[in-house]
Amino acid sequence: MTAEPPPLLKVEGLRKWFDITRGVFGRKVGQVKAVDDVSFFVRSHEVLGLAGESGSGKTTIGRSVLRLIEPTAGKVTFDNVEVTSLGAREMRQFRRRMQIVFQDPLAALNPQMTIEEILSEPLTVQGLARNAAGRRDRVVELLDSVALSADYLTRRPSDMSGGQRQRVVIARALSVNPEFIVADEPVSALDVSIQAQIIALLVELKTRLGLSMLFISHDLAAMEYISDRIAVLYLGRIMEIGPSTEVCGNYKHPYTEMLISAAPQPDPDRKRRIIPVGEIPSAASPPSGCVFRTRCAYALPECASVVPPLRNVGADHYTSCIRDDVVSGKALA
Amino acid sequence: MGNDVLIEVDDVSVTFPSRQGLIRAVRNVSFEIKRGEIVALVGESGSGKSTTGLAMMRLMPTAGISGAIRLVRKDGKPADLLKLNEAEVRGVRGNDVAMIFQEPMSSLDPVFTIGTQMCEAARVHQRISRREAYVASVKALDAVGLPDPEQVMLAFQHKLSGGMRQRVMIAMALASHPSLLIADEPTTALDVTIQAQIVDHLKMLQRQTGMAILFITHNLGLVAEIADRAIVMYAGEIVESGSVRELFRRPRMPYTAGLLNSLPRLGRKKDLGAPIEPIPGSLPSPLAMPDGCKFHPRCRHFTPGLCDSGPPTLETCEDAHQVRCARWRDLARAAS
Numbered sequence: 001m002t003a004e005p006p007p008l009l010k011v012e013g014l015r016k017w018f019d020i021t022r023g024v025f026g027r028k029v030g031q032v033k034a035v036d037d038v039s040f041f042v043r044s045h046e047v048l049g050l051a052g053e054s055g056s057g058k059t060t061i062g063r064s065v066l067r068l069i070e071p072t073a074g075k076v077t078f079d080n081v082e083v084t085s086l087g088a089r090e091m092r093q094f095r096r097r098m099q100i101v102f103q104d105p106l107a108a109l110n111p112q113m114t115i116e117e118i119l120s121e122p123l124t125v126q127g128l129a130r131n132a133a134g135r136r137d138r139v140v141e142l143l144d145s146v147a148l149s150a151d152y153l154t155r156r157p158s159d160m161s162g163g164q165r166q167r168v169v170i171a172r173a174l175s176v177n178p179e180f181i182v183a184d185e186p187v188s189a190l191d192v193s194i195q196a197q198i199i200a201l202l203v204e205l206k207t208r209l210g211l212s213m214l215f216i217s218h219d220l221a222a223m224e225y226i227s228d229r230i231a232v233l234y235l236g237r238i239m240e241i242g243p244s245t246e247v248c249g250n251y252k253h254p255y256t257e258m259l260i261s262a263a264p265q266p267d268p269d270r271k272r273r274i275i276p277v278g279e280i281p282s283a284a285s286p287p288s289g290c291v292f293r294t295r296c297a298y299a300l301p302e303c304a305s306v307v308p309p310l311r312n313v314g315a316d317h318y319t320s321c322i323r324d325d326v327v328s329g330k331a332l333a
Numbered sequence: 334m335g336n337d338v339l340i341e342v343d344d345v346s347v348t349f350p351s352r353q354g355l356i357r358a359v360r361n362v363s364f365e366i367k368r369g370e371i372v373a374l375v376g377e378s379g380s381g382k383s384t385t386g387l388a389m390m391r392l393m394p395t396a397g398i399s400g401a402i403r404l405v406r407k408d409g410k411p412a413d414l415l416k417l418n419e420a421e422v423r424g425v426r427g428n429d430v431a432m433i434f435q436e437p438m439s440s441l442d443p444v445f446t447i448g449t450q451m452c453e454a455a456r457v458h459q460r461i462s463r464r465e466a467y468v469a470s471v472k473a474l475d476a477v478g479l480p481d482p483e484q485v486m487l488a489f490q491h492k493l494s495g496g497m498r499q500r501v502m503i504a505m506a507l508a509s510h511p512s513l514l515i516a517d518e519p520t521t522a523l524d525v526t527i528q529a530q531i532v533d534h535l536k537m538l539q540r541q542t543g544m545a546i547l548f549i550t551h552n553l554g555l556v557a558e559i560a561d562r563a564i565v566m567y568a569g570e571i572v573e574s575g576s577v578r579e580l581f582r583r584p585r586m587p588y589t590a591g592l593l594n595s596l597p598r599l600g601r602k603k604d605l606g607a608p609i610e611p612i613p614g615s616l617p618s619p620l621a622m623p624d625g626c627k628f629h630p631r632c633r634h635f636t637p638g639l640c641d642s643g644p645p646t647l648e649t650c651e652d653a654h655q656v657r658c659a660r661w662r663d664l665a666r667a668a669s
Contacts (some may be wrong), residue, residue, distance in 0.1 A: 053524035065663055161615040191377040193552055196595035196611035203608075206349075225597035249600045255651065262529035264554025264617065266596055268577045271559075277534055278525035 006080065007066065008212050014038045015237075016060050017192060020284060032283045034060045036072075036236040042180070047206060047213040049227035051220055051246065053258065055280050057236035058216045062182040065214065066098050067091055074331065078180065090168050096126050098172035103185035107167035109157040109197065112170035115168055116153040119143070122175045142171040146201060149303070163194035174209070182214045185332045187222065195322035199226055232256045235283055235291040238310060242317030250329040252319040255292045257327050298326040338405070339512055339545050340389070340430075341365040344472060345400035346460070347393065356619045358384045358567045359395070366513065371539060373560035373577070375553065379616050386515045386549050389414065389433050390544045393421045427458045431506035435518040440488040440502055447474075447501055448486030451508070458509045473504040478534050493659040496527035497579050503535070510542060517549040534561055553592060557581060563655075565589050568617050568627035571647060574656035578583060583657040585665060588612070588628045626659065634660055 015037060020030040035057040042048045050058040064071040067083060076083040078098065088093060098165055102108045107120060119139045122128075129135035140150045146167040157165050166186060173181055183202065187195040199222055205211060206226075217223050224244045231241040232255060240253035251257055261274040278295040281287060289296045293303040303322065310318040321327070347359040366372050367490070387393050388443055389402055391414055402414040412427060424481040426432075431533060434440055442450055451470035452463065461469070471496065474482035477500040490498055500517060520528035538561060539546055548559055556563050557577060559610040564574040573586040583653070584590040591612040613630040617623055623630050625641040632640065636659075645659040658664070 053526060112400060163615055191616060192553070192592060193377060193595060194615065196597075196609050199597070200609060200611050221597040221599040224599060258526060260599060262525040263559050263599055264525075264528070264532075264552060265579060265599055266393070266553040266557050267598075268557045268581050270557070272529065272533075276529050279527060280495055280524070309575040 005044065007080055008044045009042040010073045010075075010077040011041065012039045012063060013062070013075075014055070014061065014064060015072045016064055016069065016071045028178055029315055030284050033286060034283055035064065035071075035237050036286075038233075038236070038238055040238065040241060041210050042214060043211050043228075044212055045206075046147070046229065047215050047227045049223035050214060050216045050233060050283055051218070051230055052233035053218060053259075053280060055235065055283060056233040057283075058233050059184055060236075061233075062100070062214055062216050066095070066100055066182060068100070093263070096176045097178055098180045098182070099176065099178040100182040100184060101166075101169055101173050101186045104189050105162060105169045106157060108169050109165060111157055114153065115143070115155050115157075115160075117174055118157075118168060119172055122172060126176050128145050128176060135238075137176070140187050142175055145174060145205070146171045155254040161194070162190050163197055164196055166190060166194075167201070170198075174205070178188075178211070180212045180214075184214070184216045185218070185229060186215075188219070195222070220248060220249070220259060221265075231261065235280065236308075237291055237307075238318075238320065239292060240317075240319045240321075241310065244315065246314060246317050250314075252313045252317070252324065252327055252329065253292075253321045254296045254298050254323075257329075276295070286306070290322075299324055337367045338365045339368045339370075340405070341401075341403045341663045342385070342389065343401040343403065345385070345388060345402060346383070347388050348397045353620050356545075357622075358569055359388065361400075362566075362571055364564055364571065364574065365601065366547060367544045368512070368544050369539070369545055370562065371536075371548060371560045373556040373563040374547060374549045374566065375551065375556055375563055376566035377616055379568065379619060381465065382549050382551075382566050383517050383570040385566070386517050386547060387606065388430070389515060389547070390426060390430060391417075392432075393413070396521065400431055402660045404513075419569075427509050428455070429511055430515065431509070432515040432517065433506050433519045435521050436617055441498060445488055445489075447488050447573060449530070451486070451505055454505050455508050464587065467553075469508065470504075473508050474501065476507070476538070477501075477504045478530070479504070494527075495523050496531065501533075501535075503538070507542070507544075509540065509594070513545045513547065515547045515549070518551070519548075520555070521550070521552070528555075534583045535559070553581075553596060554585065567653050568622060568633065569619070570627060571655070572628065572657045573655065575651070579651065583651075583654075583665075583668075585650050585654065586628075586658050587632045587634050587664070589630075589632075597618040626657070634664060636660060 014035055016035040018032040018034055019028050022029045052058045061070045065076055105244055116139055119142055120135050123135050129138055148167055188196045203226055211295050215227055230244045230247040232239045232310050234255050239255045241248060247331045258274055258276050261272050262276050281294060289304040289306055290308050293299040308320045308322050340366050342362060343465050346361045347549040349356045355507055374382045388398050403411055404414055405411050411586055431451050452466040455466040455469055471482045474485050479500050520531050549582050554559055560577050563580050565572050567588050573589045584593055594610045596614055597609055614630055625666055628647050629635045640657050645653050649655045650656050
């Protein structure tokens with residue numbers, strides 16, 4: 001392998017277990033393993049997609065990376081700084097470099113504030129504008145970068161459409177000049193014709209500003225479009241990770257096959273190859289061994305005994321499935 | 334009405350009073366559904382697709398509805414649903430036409446078991462004993478692919494997953510063998526693997542029972558998967574309709590074409606090469622509808638004087654393919 005620069009973001013052995021409590025004294029009766037031993041990295045100027053259904057742990061990973069929730073175990077390193085060991089004040093400073101865009105823009109914006117106030121606030125908090133005029137210029141510039149005119153300065157979130165609000169949320173995340181953005185289902189709440197606008201905007205910003213991104217979504221087609229690499233998650237573990245064209249076109253894990261097969265495609269001639277079976281089990285009592293084996297058409301007895309580690313199946317491409325004789329990577333054909 | 338037409342929606346408009354004025358949610362919508370046909374009603378928010386579905390069930394008490402909705406009832410007699418009184422409409426709901434919704438959580442009562450609710454629904458619509466209702470309900474739950482239906486009968490809704498709840502709703506809707514099922518975004522709240530299971534099951538049940546389905550959705554992928562024919566709505570109007578194959582291969586309305594071009598295609602990144610082309614602008618507000626074609630402010634083929642003056646009519650461009658666009662002829666010529 002050629003010498004590669006160290007990745008911008010590195011996540012090692014990340015765990016987030018939530019306690020299940022019962023009764024008024026909060027007696028602990030079990031644990032939900034939302035994220036269990038997840039390791040990955042994001043290179044500089046790279047978009048990594050986190051794919052998976054509800055309960056896969058993708059949102060928990062996004063928030064743990066920014067320490068919006070505290071991980072139970074594991075290490076997060078950003079640009080050689082161990083984020084997981086920073087104190088509260090250092091972390092606040094550090095958040096300038098790592099920002100998040102949420103799914104629901106209406107819930108993410110204060111309805112009382114004007115767009116100018118919303119976009120000025122982070123500039124003030126992070127001390128990024130010397131005076132009012134400089135701040136105003138920067139806010140107009142930010143609006144422009146998300147293709148909104150200066151007319152929006154005096155508007156409030158309630159006077160705007162969902163797509164325009166999401167543009168404001170993105171502008172706010174960009175206001176502090178971050179290097180890295182966690183985009184958590186940024187288009188799921190939007191109308192179909194608006195989703196493509198926001199995806200195109202994110203692609204443009206990534207190229208123009210050289211951003212790195214963690215793109216969290218359940219929509220694999222949008223993810224393939226925007227991401228350089230994709231990690232497929234199931235019950236808090238990585239099933240497969242690799243270049244997005246490989247994961248979507250030449251996948252090696254039965255769960256990826258099931259997900260791709262299930263994703264509705266706007267093509268009336270396509271026949272679904274695999275009908276998914278069963279439902280995702282509770283993360284409070286995940287199956288032993290491979291967590292996917294209870295829904296897997298190819299499971300063997302040994303799948304129940306050992307948690308399969310990720311193994312290399314191609315350039316930059318890893319799967320956690322122990323079998324390599326079953327998945328053809330052709331569910332779309 | 335043709336022989337095999339089950340329901341005919343004829344020039345239906347729906348208006349709501351609002352503080353800012355009258356909202357015309359659905360304008361002059363006409364279409365028919367044949368027996369055993371799966372028709373998709375496609376649109377984004379504000380398109381009027383759900384309002385149309387609710388109007389067909391007469392579930393819009395505060396709205397003003399005009400037009401006619403002619404249904405051939407199970408006894409073979411036609412009835413205009415908009416002229417029936419409340420008691421007669423109740424007889425249609427559940428017997429002839431049933432409906433399922435996006436959020437099964439809010440359609441089920443949290444304080445009764447699934448079994449109690451299913452038996453109650455069965456006995457409202459059919460003259461049967463408790464025992465018969467129980468047996469029929471277990472059978473119905475089994476038919477929608479729920480494992481262990483007798484356990485499900487004893488469960489409260491919060492113990493079931495979203496997919497299981499939607500299966501219960503389908504079982505309840507199908508208990509009295511409706512000839513038309515209106516499914517309003519039934520899988521939108523569910524994960525894709527569960528969505529695929531439910532869609533597959535709906536198709537199987539449709540084949541077994543021969544019922545017709547009106548599938549209301551915003552998801553063009555699902556349309557391609559489930560429907561024979563699709564009706565595309567925008568800002569309260571039908572803008573295009575036709576067979577699914579025809580619509581996806583040769584969309585004539587720039588809005589439909591724009592939607593299809595804005596969708597990223599899975600597994601095609603390499604050979605596709607071209608970036609997605611988003612439709613610019615946003616959906617019109619119901620209180621400030623543009624003149625002429627409702628889509629013209631966002632349309633890349635907009636021609637001043639033509640598209641923003643008179644409202645375009647719905648024209649037949651090919652056999653059973655209809656389009657509402659003043660420029661469809663010259664756009665079709667340019668495309669071929």
